[in-house]
Amino acid sequence: MPDYSTFESVIPVRPDDIDMNQHVHNSKYFDYVLAARYDQMERCYGMPMEAFLERDFSWVVRTSYMEHKRSLRIGDHALVKTRVEEIRGRGVKVGFEIVKQSDNKKVANGWLDYAMVSATTGRPQPIPEDIIETYSI
Amino acid sequence: MPDYSTFESVIPVRPDDIDMNQHVHNSKYFDYVLAARYDQMERCYGMPMEAFLERDFSWVVRTSYMEHKRSLRIGDHALVKTRVEEIRGRGVKVGFEIVKQSDNKKVANGWLDYAMVSATTGRPQPIPEDIIETYSI
Amino acid sequence: MPDYSTFESVIPVRPDDIDMNQHVHNSKYFDYVLAARYDQMERCYGMPMEAFLERDFSWVVRTSYMEHKRSLRIGDHALVKTRVEEIRGRGVKVGFEIVKQSDNKKVANGWLDYAMVSATTGRPQPIPEDIIETYSI
Amino acid sequence: MPDYSTFESVIPVRPDDIDMNQHVHNSKYFDYVLAARYDQMERCYGMPMEAFLERDFSWVVRTSYMEHKRSLRIGDHALVKTRVEEIRGRGVKVGFEIVKQSDNKKVANGWLDYAMVSATTGRPQPIPEDIIETYSI
Numbered sequence: 001m002p003d004y005s006t007f008e009s010v011i012p013v014r015p016d017d018i019d020m021n022q023h024v025h026n027s028k029y030f031d032y033v034l035a036a037r038y039d040q041m042e043r044c045y046g047m048p049m050e051a052f053l054e055r056d057f058s059w060v061v062r063t064s065y066m067e068h069k070r071s072l073r074i075g076d077h078a079l080v081k082t083r084v085e086e087i088r089g090r091g092v093k094v095g096f097e098i099v100k101q102s103d104n105k106k107v108a109n110g111w112l113d114y115a116m117v118s119a120t121t122g123r124p125q126p127i128p129e130d131i132i133e134t135y136s137i
Numbered sequence: 138m139p140d141y142s143t144f145e146s147v148i149p150v151r152p153d154d155i156d157m158n159q160h161v162h163n164s165k166y167f168d169y170v171l172a173a174r175y176d177q178m179e180r181c182y183g184m185p186m187e188a189f190l191e192r193d194f195s196w197v198v199r200t201s202y203m204e205h206k207r208s209l210r211i212g213d214h215a216l217v218k219t220r221v222e223e224i225r226g227r228g229v230k231v232g233f234e235i236v237k238q239s240d241n242k243k244v245a246n247g248w249l250d251y252a253m254v255s256a257t258t259g260r261p262q263p264i265p266e267d268i269i270e271t272y273s274i
Numbered sequence: 275m276p277d278y279s280t281f282e283s284v285i286p287v288r289p290d291d292i293d294m295n296q297h298v299h300n301s302k303y304f305d306y307v308l309a310a311r312y313d314q315m316e317r318c319y320g321m322p323m324e325a326f327l328e329r330d331f332s333w334v335v336r337t338s339y340m341e342h343k344r345s346l347r348i349g350d351h352a353l354v355k356t357r358v359e360e361i362r363g364r365g366v367k368v369g370f371e372i373v374k375q376s377d378n379k380k381v382a383n384g385w386l387d388y389a390m391v392s393a394t395t396g397r398p399q400p401i402p403e404d405i406i407e408t409y410s411i
Numbered sequence: 412m413p414d415y416s417t418f419e420s421v422i423p424v425r426p427d428d429i430d431m432n433q434h435v436h437n438s439k440y441f442d443y444v445l446a447a448r449y450d451q452m453e454r455c456y457g458m459p460m461e462a463f464l465e466r467d468f469s470w471v472v473r474t475s476y477m478e479h480k481r482s483l484r485i486g487d488h489a490l491v492k493t494r495v496e497e498i499r500g501r502g503v504k505v506g507f508e509i510v511k512q513s514d515n516k517k518v519a520n521g522w523l524d525y526a527m528v529s530a531t532t533g534r535p536q537p538i539p540e541d542i543i544e545t546y547s548i
Binding site for chain 2: 441475482521
């Protein structure tokens with residue numbers, strides 16, 4: 001079984017991410033992971049989202065799972081590490097870990113199960129061989 | 138000079154709208170006005186956003202202005218009143234007032250200047266005569 | 275083992291919830307569940323969030339899990355059903371299902387594991403007996 | 412009449428900022444300005460938001476004005492320039508300009524009128540002399 005690379009992105013906390021509890025709003029952590037994946041698709045895999053769309057492909061989230069450990073606050077930076085955990089016929093499972101950049105303490109971890117779909121119809125699509133290779137680093 | 142109708146929509150405050158100051162985040166009030174316009178385009182003008190898009194038209198905001206008077210909090214409902222203030226060749230100026238539904242106290246007021254554009258190219262478009270009529274109620 | 279009540283809330287989709295894929299942004303579904311819980315805490319359990327805060331209690335999400343089935347779009351209403359699935363010493367597991375109100379088709383389902391904490395310190399707290407009762411309906 | 416400094420912050424566009432029109436959602440530009448001010452309060456004025464809160468001061472927006480020129484898209488970075496335009500007894504007017512970092516083209520410009528309030532009561536407060544000095548650079 002292959003062992004895929006882990007990539008990192010830094011996502012700065014914005015004031016509009018903070019909720020009434022004075023820390024980053026829960027659901028925003030999923031947006032941080034999404035931002036990290038977009039960054040890494042382009043910078044690390046060499047295939048930005050636009051390249052998928054040009055071929056009428058898009059990724060949709062099928063399942064989300066997150067364990068929340070600590071909160072991020074105003075002024076913090078999230079260090080988001082993601083890693084392909086499994087590539088299947090029509091989907092990819094991506095694991096992630098979010099740590100606070102300043103002290104490396106764990107904020108959250110989890111995984112997202114993405115399906116490949118047609119950008120036009122939304123129907124599930126088999127992942128082409130070259131994209132499997134692109135992601136198999 | 139014509140006098141256009143004022144329409145009302147109720148927008149419930151959601152917990153994710155609340156920011157670190159324990160009230161609705163400033164920029165969210167613009168989203169409440171947007172939600173009210175979408176509701177009213179369909180319900181009051183009889184021409185939902187989809188009908189514009191089908192004809193390759195879209196609206197973009199050219200200028201935004203808002204005076205903030207009071208805050209909304211968790212559990213509140215915004216009553217958003219909007220009114221076409223002026224129809225020009227390529228744009229429409231929409232005035233709005235937001236009050237707290239429970240006590241009718243003013244939360245904010247202002248206006249938005251919208252331009253009509255091609256949904257495909259984003260280029261400014263003259264507003265067709267029938268759409269001017271649709272909005273002239 | 276007790277069987278707890280299922281409660282329902284209607285959450286209208288707002289235009290600012292829609293993302294580049296023309297449907298409700300993934301992480302927003304967690305915000306819909308949060309909005310439903312706030313509504314139900316007050317309307318169904320008779321103990322609004324404010325009543326928790328007055329006693330220096332707050333709820334934080336420890337784990338989130340969601341399966342996404344279909345998307346909601348502009349103009350749709352989410353019908354969010356939630357149910358206490360398990361009450362433990364320091365936490366509550368809440369199951370949810372989101373359906374599209376107009377056709378009752380499933381949009382998503384999942385669960386959230388909440389911990390009770392001190393609103394002041396953020397430290398985990400045992401759930402007082404009267405709150406367990408409030409939630410055991 | 413004094414001439415105050417202009418400061419700059421870079422705010423990366425996140426995928427969750429993009430709306431159904433495939434560009435940064437209108438109201439998000441106000442959040443970019445807010446993020447820039449928070450950054451600059453700490454980094455440029457040497458007085459982070461926390462320092463205001465410790466003295467029971469907070470800033471609230473009284474009036475917002477923005478002209479939208481061009482859109483930002485996924486992958487773009489906003490360069491946000493802000494400048495104190497006027498300091499009055501109980502408020503500060505801050506002008507801003509947003510340009511796209513890659514080509515320096517103007518995205519938006521406008522101003523925000525902030526009032527100083529008590530963080531506890533929300534009541535307007537005169538700006539203390541030392542804070543006027545801090546902002547008069």
